[in-house]
Amino acid sequence: xxxxxxxxxxxxxxxxxxxxxxxxxxxxxxxxxxxxxxxxxxxxxxxxxxxxxxxxxxxxxxxxxxxxxxxxxxxxxxxxxxxxxxxxxxxxxxxxxxxxxxxxxxxxxxxxxxxxxxxxxxxxxxxxxxxxxxxxxxxxxxxxxxxxxxxxxxxxxxxxxxxxxxxxxxxxxxxxxxxxxxxxxxxxxxxxxxxxxxxxxxxxxxxxxxxxxxxxxxxxxxxxxxxxxxxxxxxxxxxxxxxxxxxxxxxxxxxxxxxxxxxxxxxxxxxxxxxxxxxxxxxxxxxxxxxxxxxxxxxxxxxxxxxxxxxxxxxxxxxxxxxxxxxxxxxxxxxxxxxxxxxxxxxxxxxxxxxxxxxxxxxxxxxxxxxxxxxxxxxxxxxxxxxxxxxxxxxxxxxxxxxxxxxxxxxx
Amino acid sequence: xxxxxxxxxxxxxxxxxxxxxxxxxxxxxxxxxxxxxxxxxxxxxxxxxxxxxxxxxxxxxxxxxxxxxxxxxxxxxxxxxxxxxxxxxxxxxxxxxxxxxxxxxxxxxxxxxxxxxxxxxxxxxxxxxxxxxxxxxxxxxxxxxxxxxxxxxxxxxxxxxxxxxxxxxxxxxxxxxxxxxxxxxxxxxxxxxxxxxxxxxxxxxxxxxxxxxxxxxxxxxxxxxxxxxxxxxxxxxxxxxxxxxxxxxxxxxxxxxxxx
Amino acid sequence: xxxxxxxxxxxxxxxxxxxxxxxxxxxxxxxxxxxxxxxxxxxxxxxxxxxxxxxxxxxxxxxxxxxxxxxxxxxxxxxxxxxxxxxxxxxxxxxxxxxxxxxxxxxxxxxxxxxxxxxxxxxxxxxxxxxxxxxxxxxxxxxxxxxxxxxxxxxxxxxxxxxxxxxxxxxxxxxxxxxxxxxxxxxxxxxxxxxxxxxxxxxxxxxxxxxxxxxxxxxxxxxxxxxxxxxxxxxx
Numbered sequence: 001x002x003x004x005x006x007x008x009x010x011x012x013x014x015x016x017x018x019x020x021x022x023x024x025x026x027x028x029x030x031x032x033x034x035x036x037x038x039x040x041x042x043x044x045x046x047x048x049x050x051x052x053x054x055x056x057x058x059x060x061x062x063x064x065x066x067x068x069x070x071x072x073x074x075x076x077x078x079x080x081x082x083x084x085x086x087x088x089x090x091x092x093x094x095x096x097x098x099x100x101x102x103x104x105x106x107x108x109x110x111x112x113x114x115x116x117x118x119x120x121x122x123x124x125x126x127x128x129x130x131x132x133x134x135x136x137x138x139x140x141x142x143x144x145x146x147x148x149x150x151x152x153x154x155x156x157x158x159x160x161x162x163x164x165x166x167x168x169x170x171x172x173x174x175x176x177x178x179x180x181x182x183x184x185x186x187x188x189x190x191x192x193x194x195x196x197x198x199x200x201x202x203x204x205x206x207x208x209x210x211x212x213x214x215x216x217x218x219x220x221x222x223x224x225x226x227x228x229x230x231x232x233x234x235x236x237x238x239x240x241x242x243x244x245x246x247x248x249x250x251x252x253x254x255x256x257x258x259x260x261x262x263x264x265x266x267x268x269x270x271x272x273x274x275x276x277x278x279x280x281x282x283x284x285x286x287x288x289x290x291x292x293x294x295x296x297x298x299x300x301x302x303x304x305x306x307x308x309x310x311x312x313x314x315x316x317x318x319x320x321x322x323x324x325x326x327x328x329x330x331x332x333x334x335x336x337x338x339x340x341x342x343x344x345x346x347x348x349x350x351x352x353x354x355x356x357x358x359x360x361x362x363x364x365x366x367x368x369x370x371x372x373x374x375x376x377x378x379x380x381x382x383x384x385x386x387x388x389x390x391x392x393x394x395x396x397x398x399x400x401x402x403x404x405x406x407x408x409x410x411x412x
Numbered sequence: 413x414x415x416x417x418x419x420x421x422x423x424x425x426x427x428x429x430x431x432x433x434x435x436x437x438x439x440x441x442x443x444x445x446x447x448x449x450x451x452x453x454x455x456x457x458x459x460x461x462x463x464x465x466x467x468x469x470x471x472x473x474x475x476x477x478x479x480x481x482x483x484x485x486x487x488x489x490x491x492x493x494x495x496x497x498x499x500x501x502x503x504x505x506x507x508x509x510x511x512x513x514x515x516x517x518x519x520x521x522x523x524x525x526x527x528x529x530x531x532x533x534x535x536x537x538x539x540x541x542x543x544x545x546x547x548x549x550x551x552x553x554x555x556x557x558x559x560x561x562x563x564x565x566x567x568x569x570x571x572x573x574x575x576x577x578x579x580x581x582x583x584x585x586x587x588x589x590x591x592x593x594x595x596x597x598x599x600x601x602x603x604x605x606x607x608x609x610x611x612x613x614x615x616x617x618x619x620x621x622x623x624x625x626x627x628x629x630x631x632x633x634x635x636x637x638x639x640x641x642x643x644x645x646x647x648x649x650x651x652x653x654x655x656x657x658x659x660x661x662x663x664x665x666x667x668x669x670x671x672x
Numbered sequence: 673x674x675x676x677x678x679x680x681x682x683x684x685x686x687x688x689x690x691x692x693x694x695x696x697x698x699x700x701x702x703x704x705x706x707x708x709x710x711x712x713x714x715x716x717x718x719x720x721x722x723x724x725x726x727x728x729x730x731x732x733x734x735x736x737x738x739x740x741x742x743x744x745x746x747x748x749x750x751x752x753x754x755x756x757x758x759x760x761x762x763x764x765x766x767x768x769x770x771x772x773x774x775x776x777x778x779x780x781x782x783x784x785x786x787x788x789x790x791x792x793x794x795x796x797x798x799x800x801x802x803x804x805x806x807x808x809x810x811x812x813x814x815x816x817x818x819x820x821x822x823x824x825x826x827x828x829x830x831x832x833x834x835x836x837x838x839x840x841x842x843x844x845x846x847x848x849x850x851x852x853x854x855x856x857x858x859x860x861x862x863x864x865x866x867x868x869x870x871x872x873x874x875x876x877x878x879x880x881x882x883x884x885x886x887x888x889x890x891x892x893x894x895x896x897x898x899x900x901x902x903x904x905x906x907x908x
Contacts, residue, residue, distance in 0.1 A: 251636075253629070341456075366587070369591070370590050370594040378615060384580070483751075493741060671717070672722040
């Protein structure tokens with residue numbers, strides 16, 4: 001009985017290949033090119049591509065097929081243009097090594113493009129020397145799993161994105177590694193996307209970039225040393241959980257940029273050694289919970305109008321500045337956070353400091369105004385000025401306090 | 413010179429003040445580490461202490477020692493010894509014993525706490541190196557002031573004033589000028605102004621380690637080059653060395669021309 | 673031994689030495705006298721190189737002392753105020769000076785003479801003025817140098833120690849040393865000095881033996897002779 005169940009499941013998973021035939025492609029076989037293989041194949045067939053180098057581009061897959069590479073066969077586009085274009089539902093691409101995608105200023109050539117198709121799976125693919133990597137265009141219900149995309153981008157204007165989703169819905173992007181491209185992962189008008197456990201690092205612009213995309217969730221990803229970590233713009237209901245944002249250094253660099261974002265949740269993330277941990281502009285009703293902000297220049301920089309955000313149970317550890325505001329108004333709530341620079345006491349021993357903490361320093365206001373003054377960071381003079389501002393706030397919002405600061409790190 | 417150094421040093425490490433200084437740092441180290449239980453936080457607090465207190469103590473101690481050892485100096489002057497060796501020997505004796513108190517006082521609690529197994533060891537080493545530099549610089553400045561002022565009260569006053577100026581007032585004027593001229597590009601100015609104050613310079617050195625994320629947030633190209641590469645570190649250490657050597661040189665120069 | 677030519681020294685506006693010419697031959701005790709502020713100490717310190725003259729030349733043992741320090745190896749100097757680093761013990765101080773001079777020394781005999789054994793392990797800051805002066809004397813006399821300069825050597829000494837000191841000085845003289853002394857105790861000077869150098873207003877006013885001085889002033893008594901020489905100038 002269990003054996004039968006097992007078989008049934010296996011049959012369901014490999015359903016397509018079970019029904020189709022396998023066509024073998026190799027440099028010394030009857031069929032030596034992938035294009036030829038696609039031409040000869042019937043629906044639901046599997047093209048088994050053996051080890052070797054295939055100098056091909058503009059491979060159009062117009063029927064449900066599985067392209068299965070054995071020992072990572074190399075498809076070399078010789079910088080001619082796009083390499084694989086999928087225009088049919090139910091296509092699987094697995095185990096290929098694709099290099100030399102053509103660069104153009106007029107069309108966005110990709111290593112693998114999926115156009116208006118559904119139920120696709122792209123996995124175990126390695127992409128190098130690319131323009132765009134995996135490009136989904138109005139394609140839904142697919143999965144991009146365990147790929148490695150290593151670009152060699154130098155300038156933003158002539159480089160493309162690692163994984164790009166455009167008008168695509170219900171996609172899972174999981175376990176991918178994306179490096180040295182423009183944007184690691186880019187979403188535009190794409191809803192209900194799950195981005196999980198990817199590593200996006202050393203990219204020119206953003207590790208992850210959302211534009212006009214709603215109801216997406218990204219969890220447990222690592223964004224390190226990108227031009228700027230993650231930009232979330234003009235989107236709604238995004239969940240960001242358990243991600244690590246590290247070493248995003250530079251003039252306009254940040255762990256996360258929130259611009260015109262509403263109703264998002266940011267929890268259990270780690271922001272470490274970023275110039276700005278989170279940069280917030282015009283974003284409302286966002287919940288920040290259980291995040292760790294460690295050694296950032298600015299843990300949180302608030303610009304423009306941001307209303308009804310709440311910061312609860314976060315750890316602010318050794319940031320040069322915890323919070324910076326450019327206005328005197330505050331409509332956001334700070335509660336039960338741990339601040340490493342808190343110097344108050346807890347006489348009633350309830351674990352909550354008896355003196356409120358003011359996370360906005362006068363100095364951060366001065367630095368906003370005259371950036372060069374940053375060289376006076378941590379000077380005695382500044383400490384004296386900050387102290388006097390703390391006693392009687394003149395320049396900083398006087399209701400911006402954490403009235404119940406934690407005495408010990410949250411979660412320790 | 414080495415002999416004088418040896419005797420000044422012995423004289424000092426047996427004096428009450430060296431112990432007070434040593435015990436102060438020892439206590440500070442223990443309190444910071446064992447009450448807080450947070451190495452990174454301890455390093456930040458220590459930094460504040462080092463850039464304020466170390467110069468002050470170096471200054472006061474330097475002036476005090478110089479005036480108190482006047483007779484000893486005269487005794488030495490009648491001996492077949494080179495003048496510059498006498499003063500440099502005394503200077504290195506004072507600066508050396510202060511540095512030793514600092515390094516041991518802070519080092520012992522940190523080592524006991526398990527510094528060698530921690531990532532903070534570089535931050536901490538940098539702190540101690542900066543502290544040593546500041547001790548040497550301010551002791552040398554204090555010796556210069558004392559050498560040029562026969563009047564103890566005056567010398568003492570000038571020394572404290574010097575400290576106050578470099579520790580607080582300088583930064584106030586600096587900030588004021590940055591704000592007044594904020595329409596102009598100021599990054600070279602602000603870096604240059606930092607170079608003219610050893611306390612600011614040491615602070616910069618520490619900032620390079622603790623606050624690099626924030627420093628890289630500023631747009632100026634010169635800033636970027638200074639803080640983003642090893643240039644900042646090298647220039648800061650270089651200028652600190654200059655700050656140490658110049659007063660020592662003046663000390664040796666002036667001491668040759670002074671009457672006792 | 674010592675040759676001084678046209679020595680000028682000014683402290684601020686205060687002209688202390690104005691053209692001192694002095695030559696001191698080998699051997700004998702020379703007392704440098706003069707009223708307060710006449711430049712005695714400045715003269716001695718110039719010889720020691722502690723004061724840098726504005727003008728003039730000094731040579732000690734036939735060598736110009738300008739910018740030189742090794743010649744002090746040949747001088748034993750007893751400073752006026754014996755104030756030593758307080759943290760050191762007497763023993764350590766003696767060892768230190770020996771270490772600094774790197775010369776054979778004979779401190780044991782002197783320690784015995786001045787009965788300093790009980791103080792050897794005491795810190796200098798705990799000693800009385802007289803004991804300090806004895807230590808000072810030990811430090812000066814323990815070396816064997818051809819030139820000795822003693823600035824107020826009798827300060828704070830008890831009668832017995834004073835006698836011992838005089839004996840010591842005489843002994844050194846016997847060895848053919850040149851000894852320069854300043855003192856306010858005229859009795860002491862009269863007893864010890866072979867020749868008097870009298871300084872006044874930055875110049876050498878008188879130089880000669882005790883007898884010459886008495887003849888010049890027409891006084892039979894040394895103390896009166898010194899007093900007379902001062903008043904003479906006041907009259908002049």
